[in-house]
Amino acid sequence: AEVYSGAIFMQQLLGWNIYLCVGIILAVTALYTIAGGLASVIYTDTLQAVILIIGATVVTVMSLTEVGGWSGMETRFMTAATNYTLANQTFYQCGMPRQDSFHIWRSPTTGDIPWPGAVFGLTTLGLFTWCQDQVIVQRCLSAKNLGHAKAGSVLAAFLKLFGFLLFIIPGMISRILYKDDIACASPEACDRFCQNKAGCSNLAYPLLVLRLLPAGVRGLMLAALLAALMSSLTSIFNSASSIVTLDIWTQIRRKASERELMVVGRLTILVLIGVSILWLPILQQSQGGILWFYLQAVKSYLVVPWCMLFLLAFFWRRLTEQGAFWGLMVGLVVGLIRMGLDFSQRAPYCGSGEIDKRFAIVAKVDFLHFAIILAGISTIAMVAISMFTTPRPENKLYRVTWWTRHAVPEPELTDDEDEAHTTQTEPAKNGMQIEEPNQSIAAPPRYSWANFKRFLSNWLCGLSDAPAKYISPEEKAEIRRKMTSLEHNSKWGKVLNVSAIALATLTAFLLGYFG
Secondary structure, eight states: OHHHHHHHHHHHHHOOOHHHHHHHHHHHHHHHHHHHHHHHHHHHHHHHHHHHHHHHHHHHHHHHHHTTHHHHHHHHHTTOSOHHHHHTTTTTGGGSOOTTTTOSSBOTTTOSSBHHIIIIIHHHHHHHHHHTOHHHHHHHHTSSSHHHHHHHHHHHHHHHHTHIIIIIHHHHHHHHHTHHHHTOOSHHHHHHHHSOTTOOGGGHHHHHHHHHSOHHHHHHHHHHHHHHHHHHHHHHHHHHHHHIIIIIIHHHOTTOOHHHHHHHHHHHHHHHHHHHHHHHHHHHHGGGGOHHHHHHHHHHHHTHHHHHHHHHHHHOTTOOHHHHHHHHHHHHHHHHHHHHHHHHSOOOOTTSOOOOOSOHHHHTSOHHHHHHHHHHHHHHHHHHHHHTSOOOOGGGOTTTSGGGTTOSSOOOOOHHHHOOOOOSSEEOTTSOEEOOOOOOOOOOOTTSHHHHHHHHHHHHHTOOOSOOOOOOHHHHHHHHHHHTOOOOOHHHHHHHHHHHHHHHHHHHHHHHHTO
């Protein structure tokens, strides 16, 4: 999705083929992902966030001024449709703005975001995104301490809440100003403008930036948006390579060297680049050509079992490994079946007059409603299997559930977790280090081709030839204690709690106001 979003911006700005834009974005992203890693993501994100907030605020103010303020936007949006749509509203009904456009709580049967799905389905997807998704979690884990992680989360929640004003409202105004393009209601008209018969809604924000902002601000905003999209893509690449390397490859090759693991991580990124290009046609046609719906649909099919597993593991001490694994497999199989049925038949294009040939479970069961069904199936499977399998011993549950998070005894480590990594330089029993005997291998000259290749290889793989620093068991225990500590400054803890309550109150007010 990040690739496609960035490609849309480049396509509108430069007029290039979308696949060429995708290739350039992936090449640049892969280069600084492989070379920079997570550190490059964090530093670039910080700068881009400031530029994006300033630029998006300018876009919001200018666009609202253009349509006569909030009241003018509300009035004009309800008639923001092409002339041929207004002339034949019966045939082009899908091209008219929805009557519930300014409401969050929509009909459970005819709403594009039905309220049961919004309350229960989207909540599940949001819980996965912000509490489990490696892209988000890795940022929290990189925080200096628990207080910093909480403060970052509160700031992110604040910025996410105001994304409504900074991005959604300008997108709606774009439909008002450029209704012949954004609100196209026939496959032919949409194909002429954006080369996508399913619709051109994805171009709403980029088109507003390109046509409304002055030249200098436009360039800065486009650069920041592209950089932010590429930064998100970098986070995904980093997360995926970490999961493949640490969770999958180490199970295949338990004694893999650090260099081998780094190479596997880099190769994983290259594979993801290929998959991103191959998936582009499916993404363009899915969910009526609206990128947000596509993203939530895929999450509804794949991540719901993970979310239910997270909740059960967090709150239910009786959950077993077998129940978690096989319950997860049941949920994933059901979700993959629904996703396959969804992608096998596209929905009729708006204004085409085509008959809906999709399977009934796809055409009549909204993907958010399906998320609720899938959550129930996954939960029942995990609970049922856990009840018929052996529970974990009590000494394995210290500080791994909500109820035992403050337990004093340290959790019992497995053999893999407690195993010290063997290196060429190992500590002796008396605490001294024993070095391997010198093999008297002649080192290459300092400025040689061999040294240059070695340097380039280390730089690309994030490695170093410096000897590994020995950490004593006592030092390892102290590092572990600090990393797993739930303590932080009580004064700032209260400030963060008050801030979180204020944000929750503001969210509840907005839900009521736009209900």
